[in-house]
Amino acid sequence: GALDPAARALVERRMNTLGTGYRLFYRNPVLAVRGLGTRLYDAEGREYLDAYNNVASVGHCNPAVVEAVTKQLNTLATHSRYLQDGIVEYSERLLQTFPESLNRVMYTNSGSESNDLALRVARHHTGGTGIVVTSEAYHGTTASCAEVSPSDGGGGLPDHIIAVHPPNSYRHEGESSVAEVFAARVTRAFETLCERGHEPAALLVDSIFSSDGVFPVDGALQAAFAAARAFGALVIADEVQPGFARVGSAFWGFARDHAVPDLVTLGKPMGNGVPVAGMVADSEILDAFGQDVPYFNTFGGSSVPVAAAAAVLNEIRERRLFENAENIGAIVRAGMEELAADFPQIGDIRSAGLYFGVELVADPETREPGTAFAADLINACRESGLLISVCGPTSSTLKIRPMLTYTAEDAELLVERLGDALNVAARVARAGVA
Numbered sequence: 001g002a003l004d005p006a007a008r009a010l011v012e013r014r015m016n017t018l019g020t021g022y023r024l025f026y027r028n029p030v031l032a033v034r035g036l037g038t039r040l041y042d043a044e045g046r047e048y049l050d051a052y053n054n055v056a057s058v059g060h061c062n063p064a065v066v067e068a069v070t071k072q073l074n075t076l077a078t079h080s081r082y083l084q085d086g087i088v089e090y091s092e093r094l095l096q097t098f099p100e101s102l103n104r105v106m107y108t109n110s111g112s113e114s115n116d117l118a119l120r121v122a123r124h125h126t127g128g129t130g131i132v133v134t135s136e137a138y139h140g141t142t143a144s145c146a147e148v149s150p151s152d153g154g155g156g157l158p159d160h161i162i163a164v165h166p167p168n169s170y171r172h173e174g175e176s177s178v179a180e181v182f183a184a185r186v187t188r189a190f191e192t193l194c195e196r197g198h199e200p201a202a203l204l205v206d207s208i209f210s211s212d213g214v215f216p217v218d219g220a221l222q223a224a225f226a227a228a229r230a231f232g233a234l235v236i237a238d239e240v241q242p243g244f245a246r247v248g249s250a251f252w253g254f255a256r257d258h259a260v261p262d263l264v265t266l267g268k269p270m271g272n273g274v275p276v277a278g279m280v281a282d283s284e285i286l287d288a289f290g291q292d293v294p295y296f297n298t299f300g301g302s303s304v305p306v307a308a309a310a311a312v313l314n315e316i317r318e319r320r321l322f323e324n325a326e327n328i329g330a331i332v333r334a335g336m337e338e339l340a341a342d343f344p345q346i347g348d349i350r351s352a353g354l355y356f357g358v359e360l361v362a363d364p365e366t367r368e369p370g371t372a373f374a375a376d377l378i379n380a381c382r383e384s385g386l387l388i389s390v391c392g393p394t395s396s397t398l399k400i401r402p403m404l405t406y407t408a409e410d411a412e413l414l415v416e417r418l419g420d421a422l423n424v425a426a427r428v429a430r431a432g433v434a
């Protein structure tokens, strides 16, 4: 559809003021003016069901978070060089969600900064520089994060970084399990780094392989972590996307697979829109780094972001949102499976809790990626009032991350609007063929 006039004028002003790197969602961008709970509203008052924003994961404008932030801003807003009880109390509660060995936390302002710090710690600890990542990984914007983000479009990887294919359960062949094949790739990559003369420093993986296409594969993290450790490398779990109860059965993506990393990076949903992020680590690893590098981060761990994070954690625990993620996730999944029976374009549905990767195919026999169909579909979803996006190497996997606060009615509406959009996209595809 054509852009509405208000949106068109703003798009133009935006192009004339923002740097060229910025991208908007959708052919017809949503002019978002308000968020409330699981909904976003545009300038014309149209309501959208938000199934993509895993920043506001306890709901847009969550009243408990707004109140905590407002109160803190009115009381004290200063940094971590002053003794404050908020940061200590929150850290104690946050660490309770981790296995015992992960017993220290450091605060930053973004997932990128957290990964940057984790890479520094891993390199300090091992004395190595070699990093293994997955082939479509995205880990952030800093120079060292861009280096380990093959999906960034910045060209080839440097010699000391190797990308391996993720544990792809949909396109797997052969006798070995998906987890074994993945671990063997990690082993081979570390061998190659050693042959090139680069000491192994870390395996860095998103615990649910978000950008690779969403692969919650049992045993994959466990096997890959063991493979990395055989080379003396540390394991960094990037929980920026799967973390904070999204996967339902566990608070963290790695815990879903009963695997324990050495360093964990946090971000996105941690402050429900307030920039707060961090890194959780084993004190045995962190101590030597901390003795050599005094760490101060002006906004990281300051009063207001910590108050937001504390309110988010309260919401998740008090409202038992991990259980909700599991229960509502099952409703959404069942609805998607019904849609898959009607639409052969749905090749695979992968999910954990409220994290979904729905792989679309142009041809169910050959499993040729349905890239064009996926693009038509997410735009049709937007028109039907449902906000989702895509991921994966061919941008043919729908990435759906509803808020943890979804009700059963929200879940049914998601499936209904996805069904409407599938009908529209299928009509477009048929017209294209005819």
Ligand code: PMP
Binding pocket: 109, 110, 111, 112, 113, 115, 138, 139, 140, 141, 206, 210, 238, 240, 241, 267, 268
């Ligand atoms: N890691 C992952 C897995 C991410 O998805 C992102 C952001 N998309 C980042 C790191 C970077 O986080 P931020 O944008 O907060 O710097």
